[in-house]
Amino acid sequence: MRHRRSAAATKAQTRAYGERVALIASQLRDEIDAPATPAGRPVLVMLMGFPGVGKSHVARLLAARLGAAHVATDQLRSRLFIAATYAPEENVTVFGAADALLDGLLADGHRVVLDATHLRRSYRSAPLATAARRGVPVVPVRVVADDAETLARLAERRVARADGDHSDADERVFRRMREQPFEPPDGEYLEIVNGAALDDEVARILAAVERACASAS
Numbered sequence: 001m002r003h004r005r006s007a008a009a010t011k012a013q014t015r016a017y018g019e020r021v022a023l024i025a026s027q028l029r030d031e032i033d034a035p036a037t038p039a040g041r042p043v044l045v046m047l048m049g050f051p052g053v054g055k056s057h058v059a060r061l062l063a064a065r066l067g068a069a070h071v072a073t074d075q076l077r078s079r080l081f082i083a084a085t086y087a088p089e090e091n092v093t094v095f096g097a098a099d100a101l102l103d104g105l106l107a108d109g110h111r112v113v114l115d116a117t118h119l120r121r122s123y124r125s126a127p128l129a130t131a132a133r134r135g136v137p138v139v140p141v142r143v144v145a146d147d148a149e150t151l152a153r154l155a156e157r158r159v160a161r162a163d164g165d166h167s168d169a170d171e172r173v174f175r176r177m178r179e180q181p182f183e184p185p186d187g188e189y190l191e192i193v194n195g196a197a198l199d200d201e202v203a204r205i206l207a208a209v210e211r212a213c214a215s216a217s
Contacts, residue, residue, distance in 0.1 A: 025100035028079060032071055038109035039067025041213040044131040048118040049143035051174050052150040054194035058143050059115040061202050066209060068111035071101050099126045106134040121183045137216040139209050140189035150174065
């Protein structure tokens with residue numbers, strides 16, 4: 001009975017969050033990494049990639065160099081749900097909050113690095129529509145890494161979580177998600193390898209982002 005009450009309470013909380021996404025986004029905006037003032041032309045850098053490849057690390061590097069806000073769905077999930085279930089209705093709330101944050105930041109002229117798996121086209125439809133509505137260029141970037149290194153990072157996460165790591169994904173989650181093929185975006189996208197040459201990889205992506213901004217001006 002206690003388990004059923006807890007599950008019902010969690011479902012009610014998720015439903016309540018889903019009905020107040022815009023309000024939640026405004027309350028969480030001060031908690032994300034966003035510059036005080038916009039830097040350069042607004043742009044959406046949409047990261048894609050499997051758990052454990054280092055998306056958040058790459059996102060922080062890109063955001064710092066671009067003067068961009070870093071919106072991470074893992075961070076939003078950990079802030080909203082003490083015990084994440086990754087249930088469909090929970091995902092709707094988390095991604096709804098991320099999209100509301102994205103919309104507000106782009107409206108204010110900020111650059112945004114959106115940090116989520118984004119492995120399916122359906123997951124990317126909302127942020128793409130938001131960027132189009134705001135007239136902002138989109139640079140899709142897939143983050144990849146060596147499988148052995150990724151599994152090693154996920155194993156370390158189970159032992160001791162690094163500062164700023166909000167993900168609950170482990171080796172099982174990685175292997176399960178790898179069973180489903182990545183659905184690439186329509187059109188071109190960039191790929192960055194999280195490895196020994198990461199600094200050079202980041203510089204290459206930064207140059208591409210600035211080119212996209214210049215072309216959209």
